[in-house]
Every structure is written in structure tokens, then in C-alpha cells.
Amino acid sequence: MVSQKQFDPASGTRDFLAAEHERRERAFATIREVFGRYGFQPLQTPAFERLEVLTGKYGDEGDKLIFKILRRGEHEATGEADLALRYDLTVPLARTVAAYGNQLPSPYKRYAIAPVWRADRPGKGRFREFVQCDLDIVGSSSPLSDAEVVLALHDALDALGVPGFRFLLNSRRVLFGLLEAYGVPADLGPGALITLDKLDKLAPEQVVAELVTGRGLAEEVAQGLVDDLTAPDAVERIRGELKGSETGQAGLAEIDRLLRLTKDTIPAERIAFTPNLVRGLDYYTGIIFEVSAPGMPGSIASGGRYDNLIATLGGKDAPACGGSLGIERILPLLDHGDADGYAQIDVAVTVMGEELAADTFRLAAEIRRAGVRTGVYLGASGKFRTQMKWANDQGARFCVIYGAAERDAGTVTVRDMESGEQTPFPLDQAATELARRCARPH
Amino acid sequence: MVSQKQFDPASGTRDFLAAEHERRERAFATIREVFGRYGFQPLQTPAFERLEVLTGKYGDEGDKLIFKILRRGEHEATGEADLALRYDLTVPLARTVAAYGNQLPSPYKRYAIAPVWRADRPGKGRFREFVQCDLDIVGSSSPLSDAEVVLALHDALDALGVPGFRFLLNSRRVLFGLLEAYGVPADLGPGALITLDKLDKLAPEQVVAELVTGRGLAEEVAQGLVDDLTAPDAVERIRGELKGSETGQAGLAEIDRLLRLTKDTIPAERIAFTPNLVRGLDYYTGIIFEVSAPGMPGSIASGGRYDNLIATLGGKDAPACGGSLGIERILPLLDHGDADGYAQIDVAVTVMGEELAADTFRLAAEIRRAGVRTGVYLGASGKFRTQMKWANDQGARFCVIYGAAERDAGTVTVRDMESGEQTPFPLDQAATELARRCARPH
Numbered sequence: 001m002v003s004q005k006q007f008d009p010a011s012g013t014r015d016f017l018a019a020e021h022e023r024r025e026r027a028f029a030t031i032r033e034v035f036g037r038y039g040f041q042p043l044q045t046p047a048f049e050r051l052e053v054l055t056g057k058y059g060d061e062g063d064k065l066i067f068k069i070l071r072r073g074e075h076e077a078t079g080e081a082d083l084a085l086r087y088d089l090t091v092p093l094a095r096t097v098a099a100y101g102n103q104l105p106s107p108y109k110r111y112a113i114a115p116v117w118r119a120d121r122p123g124k125g126r127f128r129e130f131v132q133c134d135l136d137i138v139g140s141s142s143p144l145s146d147a148e149v150v151l152a153l154h155d156a157l158d159a160l161g162v163p164g165f166r167f168l169l170n171s172r173r174v175l176f177g178l179l180e181a182y183g184v185p186a187d188l189g190p191g192a193l194i195t196l197d198k199l200d201k202l203a204p205e206q207v208v209a210e211l212v213t214g215r216g217l218a219e220e221v222a223q224g225l226v227d228d229l230t231a232p233d234a235v236e237r238i239r240g241e242l243k244g245s246e247t248g249q250a251g252l253a254e255i256d257r258l259l260r261l262t263k264d265t266i267p268a269e270r271i272a273f274t275p276n277l278v279r280g281l282d283y284y285t286g287i288i289f290e291v292s293a294p295g296m297p298g299s300i301a302s303g304g305r306y307d308n309l310i311a312t313l314g315g316k317d318a319p320a321c322g323g324s325l326g327i328e329r330i331l332p333l334l335d336h337g338d339a340d341g342y343a344q345i346d347v348a349v350t351v352m353g354e355e356l357a358a359d360t361f362r363l364a365a366e367i368r369r370a371g372v373r374t375g376v377y378l379g380a381s382g383k384f385r386t387q388m389k390w391a392n393d394q395g396a397r398f399c400v401i402y403g404a405a406e407r408d409a410g411t412v413t414v415r416d417m418e419s420g421e422q423t424p425f426p427l428d429q430a431a432t433e434l435a436r437r438c439a440r441p442h
Numbered sequence: 443m444v445s446q447k448q449f450d451p452a453s454g455t456r457d458f459l460a461a462e463h464e465r466r467e468r469a470f471a472t473i474r475e476v477f478g479r480y481g482f483q484p485l486q487t488p489a490f491e492r493l494e495v496l497t498g499k500y501g502d503e504g505d506k507l508i509f510k511i512l513r514r515g516e517h518e519a520t521g522e523a524d525l526a527l528r529y530d531l532t533v534p535l536a537r538t539v540a541a542y543g544n545q546l547p548s549p550y551k552r553y554a555i556a557p558v559w560r561a562d563r564p565g566k567g568r569f570r571e572f573v574q575c576d577l578d579i580v581g582s583s584s585p586l587s588d589a590e591v592v593l594a595l596h597d598a599l600d601a602l603g604v605p606g607f608r609f610l611l612n613s614r615r616v617l618f619g620l621l622e623a624y625g626v627p628a629d630l631g632p633g634a635l636i637t638l639d640k641l642d643k644l645a646p647e648q649v650v651a652e653l654v655t656g657r658g659l660a661e662e663v664a665q666g667l668v669d670d671l672t673a674p675d676a677v678e679r680i681r682g683e684l685k686g687s688e689t690g691q692a693g694l695a696e697i698d699r700l701l702r703l704t705k706d707t708i709p710a711e712r713i714a715f716t717p718n719l720v721r722g723l724d725y726y727t728g729i730i731f732e733v734s735a736p737g738m739p740g741s742i743a744s745g746g747r748y749d750n751l752i753a754t755l756g757g758k759d760a761p762a763c764g765g766s767l768g769i770e771r772i773l774p775l776l777d778h779g780d781a782d783g784y785a786q787i788d789v790a791v792t793v794m795g796e797e798l799a800a801d802t803f804r805l806a807a808e809i810r811r812a813g814v815r816t817g818v819y820l821g822a823s824g825k826f827r828t829q830m831k832w833a834n835d836q837g838a839r840f841c842v843i844y845g846a847a848e849r850d851a852g853t854v855t856v857r858d859m860e861s862g863e864q865t866p867f868p869l870d871q872a873a874t875e876l877a878r879r880c881a882r883p884h
Contacts, residue, residue: 006540006756007537007538007540007541007756008541009487009488009491009537009541010488010490010491010492010525013488013489013490014488015485015486015487015488015538015541015542016484016485016486016487017483017485017542017545017546018483018484018485018552021484021485021486022484025484036815037810037813037814037815037816038810038815038816038817039786039787039815039816039817039836041459041460041786042458042460042463042464042467043457043458043459043460043463044457044458044463045451045457045458046451046452046455046456046457046571047455047489047527047557047559047571048452048455048509048527048559048571049451049452050452064514064515065514067490067511067512067514067525068511068512068514068518069509069510069511069512069527070509070510070511070512070521070523072506072507072509072510072561073506073561076510077521078521079512079519079520079521079522080521081512083452083509085489085490085511095449095451096449096457098448098449099449099450099451099457100457100459103459104459105786105835105836106821106835107820107821109786109817109820110460115489117489117490119514119515129488129489129490137820140820140821141822142820142821142822144793144799144803144818144819144820145820147803148818148820151803151807155810260800261799261800261803262803263800264800264803264804264807265803265804265807314448314449344481344483344547344551345481351586357586357703358702358703358705358706361586361589361593361703361704361706361707362706362707365593365706365707368479368480368597371479372479373478373479373480373481374479374480374481375480375481375551376586376590377586378549378551378579378582378584378586378587378590379548379549379582379584380583380584393547393548394481394547
């Protein structure tokens with residue numbers, strides 16, 4: 001006997017059987033519908049890119065997580081790679097913007113819902129193949145674009161039915177203004193922000209220590225920054241500190257503007273200026289946000305404005321903003337109404353003997369043409385009880401019995417699988433009747 | 443300046459921009475709908491498998507076309523691979539059947555529409571990343587299963603609107619019976635069939651020559667076989683030759699049964715017993731078929747019964763049959779009604795100044811909530827003409843103009859982008875009115 005392990009999918013990947021697959025696809029369809037209503041359009045790029053398109057874009061740590069594809073044929077023996085599986089959807093976007101510039105609408109509003117691959121250590125809820133769900137606007141520096149990204153993500157989370165989610169909103173300009181107000185030299189800024197981003201994981205004194213020893217800030221500056229950002233009245237404190245900083249004022253203005261632009265769609269309790277939101281990635285240039293949800297540590301969505309990233313990634317220089325739904329983290333939060341009730345078919349059709357098979361097939365075809373998911377018994381048993389068990393196992397709501405008696409009478413017998421009630425119908429009315437009974441509300 | 447080439451997708455792969463992506467997705471949705479109506483259920487497996495799951499399954503030529511993934515971390519330097527991109531959807535099916543046996547319905551009727559990767563030399567219409575579209579029934583030896591596969595593929599091609607397609611039908615048992623009738627030793631049979639499969643590419647005398655020199659058949663046997671299979675009255679000839687062969691009779695019986703089971707759904711001109719259909723793959727054990735279509739050399743779909751394959755591929759021993767739509771070859775045959783008219787949005791909303799932006803956003807949100815795809819102008823220009831050009835470029839059918847005059851009057855102006863006609867509407871009726879105008883027939 002071979003071990004079961006032999007047939008498992010590769011480490012960190014998953015097989016999706018029908019029920020789970022359809023649950024995921026339903027969520028993706030909901031998101032696509034919302035993004036489409038905002039005028040975002042889909043983009044699909046290949047699973048792999050030329051290796052040089054990907055390397056050097058994700059930092060040293062990221063580069064190590066790229067799945068590289070071995071050269072082929074006579075070159076295989078070199079042990080070298082020339083292709084790699086995509087690591088995210090942003091680098092392919094940058095490549096696409098560079099490749100198709102003039103063919104794309106301006107601004108280019110695109111979404112992508114597709115798997116990416118990372119050679120991370122697999123763990124609970126961490127996969128090597130997982131779906132990312134991005135939307136971005138390339139080519140617009142308008143604050144309306146930031147607001148539209150936030151609105152579209154909000155509507156998607158709302159349509160998915162994620163309970164209790166909340167947007168945390170900040171601007172990189174607020175953070176830079178704050179550093180400016182504290183007199184932190186510009187070259188120490190980005191490092192200081194990376195450390196301040198740890199305020200949600202480390203104790204405040206640990207962050208202060210790292211700012212001093214690791215980032216070169218003066219003790220009193222570090223303490224002041226951490227005190228401000230962790231105070232219960234952080235928002236008021238920060239607004240006060242930023243009075244003299246032009247950058248800081250611009251940051252506050254863009255936050256206030258975004259709150260104003262979204263206030264009719266996003267209830268006030270679902271979005272708030274959150275000065276201690278930093279985001280570790282240093283490519284953000286303006287608005288930044290994360291979405292939190294009860295019962296899920298970390299964020300379920302995030303994004304912001306990144307005006308220089310497309311150029312850095314090899315695309316043309318273009319202002320851009322965008323966001324991403326952490327769909328693999330969101331899916332477990334959703335209430336799957338019919339999770340246990342996955343039904344392969346609505347109607348099961350018995351086959352009572354070879355000589356009735358052709359008529360049975362025609363009957364099944366008629367029921368399908370009426371739009372009903374219909375399965376015909378494909379087993380070897382002629383026993384009624386065996387076929388009923390099969391119909392039941394398939395989750396069928398009705399079973400159609402067509403035996404010699406029915407043939408002679410020109411009828412079919414329709415069995416309600418729940419009540420067991422059996423009703424005869426004229427053969428030529430069966431399809432319509434079953435379509436009526438199986439009609440599902442949408 | 444960098445060359446454009448730098449931004450192309452990797453050789454043999456494609457980027458799908460919105461219009462093409464949606465065209466493909468529409469075709470896939472049509473196919474899923476048909477397969478679902480037959481009670482087939484989706485299965486999704488990972489893009490890559492452990493290398494040993496794939497190697498040795500596709501023959502020497504196939505093995506060379508597998509994209510292998512380099513080991514990672516400290517093992518990268520070995521130049522060895524431990525994973526590989528899936529080469530088809532059948533080996534993952536066999537693995538899945540082995541892994542989830544008891545959790546799957548019996549028989550297991552599954553479909554999969556997903557990309558596969560082959561390191562083939564890219565060429566016109568030949569890609570390294572392409573979508574396969576398979577449906578299979580595992581665990582049923584009933585002839586009803588073969589018929590159901592053929593019917594579901596037929597209905598899918600019909601629903602897609604492929605013009606003039608035709609099923610060519612045969613049975614491996616007919617072919618083995620024919621070899622038996624001609625006294626070809628059993629061990630020469632499979633080789634002889636591989637050569638006979640070339641009758642659609644080579645001249646008859648070339649096939650005869652290869653049968654003699656390459657496959658060890660007697661000249662007169664080779665000539666007789668080729669004459670029978672290429673004769674205008676091949677069907678009658680073969681039926682005659684098979685009179686004394688039990689295998690051949692069984693083959694003819696399964697063909698006749700399939701024709702009987704499908705005759706009410708598949709018009710007679712769309713399916714025919716075709717004795718010279720051989721199919722090169724030697725794993726078929728019963729019914730085999732291909733689908734041809736005018737204007738497309740080769741086949742656009744194919745399949746058959748393969749009772750030993752699942753076990754050979756590492757799964758459990760299970761009878762099986764299935765078929766595959768050559769969707770990449772089918773897509774170019776379809777009439778794309780709206781190919782040139784891809785519209786990102788139905789309604790474009792102008793933004794006439796920063797102070798109107800919040801109201802404009804609320805208006806756009808209302809129109810979206812009414813189910814209409816709506817874009818807001820995200821550019822920097824306040825000029826009416828520029829915004830009209832943008833609305834036009836987006837393919838919008840209507841443009842909503844909301845300026846100071848409209849605000850003061852509590853109205854919006856709706857412009858029909860085709861006629862240029864402008865009509866004022868009360869602000870609170872605009873969304874309903876636009877939804878009515880944009881309602882699309884399904």
C-alpha cells in the first residue's frame with residue numbers, strides 16, 4: 001500500500017473540491033461585480049515572467065521567496081533559471097503599463113484576482129499558492145482616485161458581508177511631517193518609519209529603544225514620537241504637532257479630503273484617521289490605509305498612493321494608487337450559508353434497464369434544456385433502492401423515475417427526495433414542472 | 443530608451459487585456475453552465491505538483507516539455523528541481539481521485555478549466571501557457587457515461603455557437619478487431635495503430651510503407667488495412683471484416699449504442715461512425731472521438747474511454763471516460779458580436795471643480811447602487827471638452843454633468859453620448875433613470 005501522503009498536493013498548496021471551489025468563486029464574482037461597477041477593468045498576465053522582470057523588485061528577503069523555473073533542454077544541466085512564477089500582481093501591472101501604454105485607457109483602472117506563488121514556509125493559513133485581489137489606478141494624481149480605491153474596497157467588503165470591518169487611514173505626509181516637527185534628519189526618516197510600524201507588535205519602550213540604537217534618533221525625540229502616536233488623544237496631539245509643518249498640513253488635508261469624499265458611502269464608524277498606521281513598505285507617498293476586522297489579527301485589506309513605484313518596477317513614471325483585499329484571510333470570516341448543502345444536481349434521473357436508456361436520456365436532455373441541473377444514474381445496478389441512495393447522495397431535490405410502467409402510461413414519476421412523496425406527470429410536462437419546482441431565488 | 447521587447451510577456455505566454463479577457467471568460471462561463479447542468483462538478487488543483495507526480499507520465503517527449511521549478515534556499519545551488527508546473531489536467535485528476543476517494547461522489551463527474559504549461563516551441567497558435575477544458579467520469583463503466591461525455595461536449599460546442607462542428611466516432615475495439623481480422627499479432631497492434639493514426643497527414647502509400655518497415659506488418663496486410671480504412675465505403679467494409687471478430691463486434695455494438703443514446707440531442711449530420719479515426723494515444727480502451735470544424739485543421743475536441751489510465755497515473759484502478767475541448771482553438775472560431783465595442787463603463791460622471799467633488803461622488807455611488815457601471819472623471823482638467831473626450835474614450839453611453847448650475851437647480855444633466863442630446867433630471871431621480879436607460883437584455 002502506498003501512503004496517503006503520496007497523493008497530497010505539494011506542500012503549501014491546496015486542492016479545491018467542488019463546494020470550496022464554488023464558495024471561493026462566488027466571493028471572487030462578488031468582488032468583480034463591485035470593481036466593474038466602478039469602471040475598473042480586468043487584466044490577466046501569465047503565471048510566469050522572465051526572471052529578470054521579477055528579481056531585485058522585492059528586496060533580498062522577497063527575492064529568496066521567488067519560485068524559479070529551470071531552463072529546459074540542453075540548458076537544463078546548467079541548473080540555471082530563466083523564468084519565475086509571479087510573486088505579486090504589481091510587477092506584472094508595471095510591466096503591462098510599460099508594454100501597452102497607449103492602448104490602455106487613461107487613467108488605467110485595473111483589477112486582478114489571481115494566484116501568486118511564494119516559497120514561504122507553509123503554516124496555518126499561510127500558503128505557497130494563494131490568490132491576490134488587487135485594484136489600482138495608474139496615471140491619476142487626483143485625490144478622487146485615492147477615494148475611489150477606498151470606496152471600491154469598502155463596497156466589496158460590504159458586498160461580501162465581512163462583519164465589523166474598519167478602515168484605518170493615514171498619510172505618509174503626516175508621518176514625514178511629524179518627523180520634521182521633531183527635527184529628525186530626512187535621511188533617518190524612512191528607517192524610523194519602519195521601526196514605528198512595529199508599534200502594533202512591540203511594547204512602546206522596545207520601539208523607543210530600536211529608534212535610538214537602530215535608527216540613530218535622540219532618546220527624547222524617540223520617546224516623544226512614541227508617546228504621541230500611542231496616546232489616547234493621538235489625533236489631537238498630532239494635529240497640534242503638525243501646525244508648523246507644510247508636509248504635515250498637506251497630509252492632514254488629504255486625509256480630511258478623503259473622509260469628506262467618502263462620507264456618504266462609508267459610515268463614520270467604519271473609517272478613522274489613525275496616526276500610528278505606518279505601513280512597512282517604503283514606496284507609499286501619500287494616503288495609506290489598512291482594514292481591520294474583529295477576530296482576524298493583522299489586516300484584511302490595505303493600500304495607498306505610490307507615485308514612484310511603477311517607474312521603479314520598470315514601468316513608465318506614473319502617479320498611482322491602489323489597494324488589495326487579503327482574500328485568503330477574508331474568506332474564513334464569511335458566513336457560508338449553504339456550506340454543508342453543496343448539491344451537485346437538482347434532479348436525479350433513474351435508469352431502469354438498458355432498453356429504457358435512450359428514452360431516459362432524452363427526458364434528461366429536456367429537463368436540462370429547461371435549465372435544471374440533472375444527473376442520470378451511471379452505475380451498474382438496476383435496483384430501485386440503490387438508485388435512490390445515489391440520488392440522495394448527489395443532493396438531488398427530486399428524482400425522476402421512468403420504468404416500464406411509466407413508459408406504458410406515457411408518464412414519469414417525480415419523487416420529492418425530502419418528503420418521499422411521489423407524483424405522476426405526463427411525460428411531456430415533466431421538464432416544465434421540474435423547472436418550476438427547482439427555480440431558485442437569486 | 444529601453445526596447446519594447448523588454449516589457450513583453452515571456453515567450454509563448456500572453457497578457458489578456460480587458461476585452462480579450464472578458465471574451466474568454468464568457469466562453470468559459472458558457473461551458474461551466476453546460477457541464478454543471480449535466481451534474482459535473484469543478485475541481486481545482488494547484489499550478490504545480492511535486493516533480494515525481496508528473497515525470498514518467500507523458501513519455502520521453504512529454505517529459506522534456508515539463509517546466510521544472512528549482513529548489514530553493516540552500517538547495518538552489520544544486521540546480522535540481524523538486525516541483526513542476528502541471529502539464530495537463532489528467533494527472534492531477536488521477537492524484538485527486540487517489541487522495542480523496544471516499545469524499546468524492548461515485549461516479550466522480552468532474553470538469554476543470556484551467557491553464558497548463560508546456561515548454562513547447564512557441565509558434566502561431568501554439569502557446570506555453572494555455573487553457574485546457576476537460577470533463578471526465580471516473581468510476582463508471584456504463585456506456586451511458588460515454589454518451590454523457592459526448593452529449594455534454596456537444597451541448598457546450600452548441601452553446602458556444604461553433605459553426606458546423608462534427609463528431610467523428612470510433613472504438614478502439616473496432617480497430618483491434620480489424621487487426622485481429624487481418625491476423626496481425628497482438629504485440630504489433632499498438633504500434634500499427636500509431637502508424638494508422640497518420641492517415642490524415644500522410645499519403646496512403648506512405649502509411650503502408652511505415653506499417654511494413656516500421657511496424658513489421660506483411661505488405662498485403664498493410665495494404666488491405668489502409669484500403670479498408672480509406673475507402674469511400676469504409677463503414678460497410680469494416681462492418682463486413684469484423685463479422686468474425688468478437689472484439690470487433692463489441693466495438694460496433696458500443697458505437698451503435700452511443701449513436702442511439704445521443705440521437706435525440708445530436709442531429710445525425712453532426713456525428714458519424716468514422717472507422718479511420720485512430721487517436722494516437724494508446725491509453726484508450728473503448729469509444730474514441732474527435733470533433734472537427736470547418737476552417738480549423740485538426741480537431742477542436744476529443745476524448746474517449748480509458749479504463750486503465752487512472753491506475754497507470756498513480757490513482758486507484760477505476761474505469762473512466764472523458765473528453766476535452768480545445769478551447770484555445772475554439773475561441774478564434776467564435777463570432778465575437780461586441781469585439782470592438784468593449785465598454786469599461788456605461789455612465790461617465792464629470793467633476794466640475796473640487797467643491798462639487800463630494801456631491802459628485804455621492805451621485806456616482808447612487809448610480810452604482812442602481813447596478814450601473816459608473817466612472818468618475820479622475821483627471822486634472824476642469825474643461826468640459828476634455829471630460830467629454832474622456833467619457834467618449836471610456837465607451838460610456840451616457841454622461842452625467844453636474845456643475846454649479848445643476849447644483850443650484852437641484853438637477854443633473856444627462857447627455858446621450860451617441861446623439862449628443864442633453865436632458866435635465868431632478869437629482870434624486872437620476873440614478874433610477876440611468877439604470878432604466880442602461881438596462882441590458884440578457
